[in-house]
Amino acid sequence: MEVKELICINCPMGCPLTVTIDGDSLSVTGNTCPRGADYARKEILSPTRIVTSSVRVNGGTIARVSVKTRSDIPKGKIFDVMKEIRAAQLEAPVEMGDVVIADCAGTGVDVIATKSVGRA
Amino acid sequence: MRYHDIVIVGGGPAGLAAAAAARKAGISDLLILERDNVLGGILNQCIHNGFGLHTFNEELTGPEYAARYIAQVEEEKIPYRLNTIVADITHDRQVTYINREEGLVTIRAGAVILAMGCRERPRGALNTPGYRPAGIYSAGTAQRLMNIEGYLVGREAVILGSGDIGLIMARRMTLEGAKVKAVAEIMPYSGGLKRNIVQCLDDYGIPLKLSHTVVQIHGKDRLTGVTIAEVDADKNPVPGTEEYYSCDTLLLSVGLIPENELSKGAGISLNRVTSGPNVNDRLETEAEGIYACGNVLHVHDLVDFVSQEAALAGENAAEYVKRKKSPEAAAKPARRIPLSAENGVRYTVPQFLEADGMRDTVTVRFRVADVYKDRYISVYYDEKRIMRKKKKVLAPGEMEQVTLTRKSLEEHPQTERITIRTEVE
């Protein structure tokens, strides 16, 4: 049996959640509403995050274009994704929504541009 | 002298939403004046996600959120000037601006919308003892250098203040390979959103030291470290709790201040608590025809509320311009009811209600003074409580709001003062 402490992020309440994991079963206490239990379950079983960063652009009006993973990726993959983002380079122009890295770090999720950068 | 129906000072989220709303309300002669070389304001450097949940029902990054409003401005062909600094606004709405192409220009405006945003509180305001080396940045400056210019400001950082920008920068620096050693917060609670504490600090094991502050800055040329100490209830450092952190960077996220130099120049009085103009329910300042919205009015947590507020200012300014132009221009509504903030409510926006010209509903936004659990927010018309709602938790970092209705005010026509307060029972 394993016990984990979390803080719910759904609202300013910030309920302290206690998650008890016993084999396949998982129970949540400390939550005030059902959203807290859902949150805790997801955070324990498959925590995910959207990663945002920026990528170098050559020949653009600005030096960097902001990017994000199109959807959330497993939390444990954040630094793998960042490694690929850091290595990437683009040539201007870049359109918002352009795929910067397809299937980033084997997550199946694309990294896309979140702003447009024109040619200098 | 050139004339425009509405001149909007600032092309950030507030200015853009105000412009779009004014156009929708039928004003074609608009002009946005923006000091940067792009529209979108601070959103351009806020490359993280979490914007727009209320407005678009999806999680956008800052640039994406801005792009939606910029697209509206472009589609509607609303004129704007970039790289343009407004030098002066007069009480009677003459606006002087400067840019490279036109030089120094003064124009007349039917209405003015103030949407200049806010700035960060600097270190000096904290009066932290020590040297004054390189490596001390306000979090937003570091964010700009990093996200727009592409420079890492340091390799080892301590962050003072747990405002959202500081939390976001803790994660951002970590992702780019820097080591963030701690976030110190002088208050016993964080001013940032819970979600940011979990996803920006906890995810990366960055300690949040509540009731702590930086008491000494070390390093003559470049920062070499800071001393952090615990503070007592009066925010005074507790001797013996000092701890040294070596670092080359100190980021400050210690509050935002509405940028109201132009408003002051126009003779508009500012509210002592918000540092923004006092406004009525139409978001009109004490200078007739000059409206204010967004962070220049009061500092917001969520851009969605900025957009909402700015749209209202845009509509009202449009209405004002149209009314002025119509031959039977109505006199300004006379009955003014002050709103007061009491018992744990620090301020309200608006500060006044013009009862005669009131819309069907008026949203009153405010902040509380401390973290409160299980309290009511109550609205009083004079001595009579006319509504209250129970809140499980209230925090200074989260803006609250109540909605007043024209109908209920009409039911109490003698009301001289509206009061908003928190109540335990």
Place this chain on the structure above:
Amino acid sequence: MKKPQYDVAVIGGGVIGCAVARELSRYDMSVCLLERTEDVCSGTSKANSAIIHAGYDAPSGSLMAEMNVEGNRLMDRLAEELDIPFRRNGSLVLCFSEEDMPGLQALYVRGVANGVPQLRIISGEEVRRMEPNIADEVVAALYAPTGGIVCPFNMTVALAENAYENGAEFRFLTEVTEIRRDGELYELTVRSNGDGAVVCVKGAACGEGAGGTNRLIGAAVEGGEGTVTARFVVNAAGVYADRFHNMVSRRRISITPRRGSYCLLDREAGGHVDKTVFQLPGRYGKGVLVTPTIHGNLLIGPTAADIGDKEGTYTTAEELAEVTAKSACGVKDIPYRQVITSFAGLRAHEAGHEFILGEPEDAPGFFDAAGIESPGLSSAPAIGVRLAEEIARKAGAPLKERFIATRRGIPHVAALDREARAALIAERPDYGTIVCRCENVSEGEIVDSIRRPLGARSLDGIKRRVRQGMGRCQAGFCTPRTMEILSRETGIPMEKICKNRPGSEMICAAVTERKEQEHEIS
């Protein structure tokens, strides 16, 4: 006999060194000023009360009194010639009780003996009519209409620029490590700091950088060390003056850095007092001053703490608290919430509390300007004249036929009237792009501060010349933009842009270029 490289080498680019260099440049002599940091006005001259004292404070007959009163007298002309922001706002010394009146009287008598004009003692009521925010307890004050406020940065820069214009050579990032007397000349061992010394000399081939930079980079000192020889040496090294003096003279002097902490308040508080307000030393000790600055801020301080560290320009919580507490004794309702920054400077306090000017008996040709603590800034113009005259007399150097006595400063575009401002912007569009919003500083002014003779090479250098970043946001907004302009104008890469001297780099790397660090997800 070896032929010296220069007639005069001046050690130190503070206000004293620059004043001496400027006055020396009137004569037919070659002058070289050696400064260890990247710019003039980097030590005591940049962190002081920014006051031109009337001259009643120093003991009658002292050099301090003489130089102060004479320096004060020279200020009008100097400010006019060199376009230095200066105003005779007048000063008050407050007296808090009848029993302290003899002290005030003595100060008056001393002032008159020192030759301070227009001094008078005024009543408490008259003080409060003059300055409504003066404390109720004040019973009388000494009023000196000739007291003034000045921009110490632009005063130093102006003196340096004018010296340069008249042929003086400036070497920055050049630290003197040793001085040796060799017959009729002095040999100074110099070390270059950072990436190499920077030599600025009028008419020399310009460097490659954009904007017609007039600096030769790294030309003079190879391998980081070299020598400079001169017939005469001026020791204007501030808190380090004892070190250089003691290299050549057996009559040792000792300079203790006396730290003073200050708080600077927003312009909104600048009108809180109009005159410079001192407190008569009394039961509560020496007190601190409260003054408007020439740029409209309010300045309070300084404290006085003798320390061992000649680089100890840090503030402490105790000293800042002392500034606040003491300033409140003389002036009511100071809006301390409006503090925008605090800082500390070091006064070069010599044990005898007197200026040491001129040649030690056992080191002819070596001219001290040592122990220059308050009223050093006020005395700078007179010290410059005195030492230059002495050296010229000794060298037998005649006055130059063509000395350029005037210099124009950088226009503060936002302060001009509408027509003048519009005309300037039409001519130079970059005067229309405001970079620093708090102080309304345009890109054009920043560019000017870099392109001028002895132009700025650091963010602080720009700040001191045109006030970029000196306002209430303390450079929050304009830092990235200013760094870009400095980089563009000088060719210094962004990673090498410094706040001031080498070692104060602003950023550590481009985001894509930093080294990997291992992180774990919690």
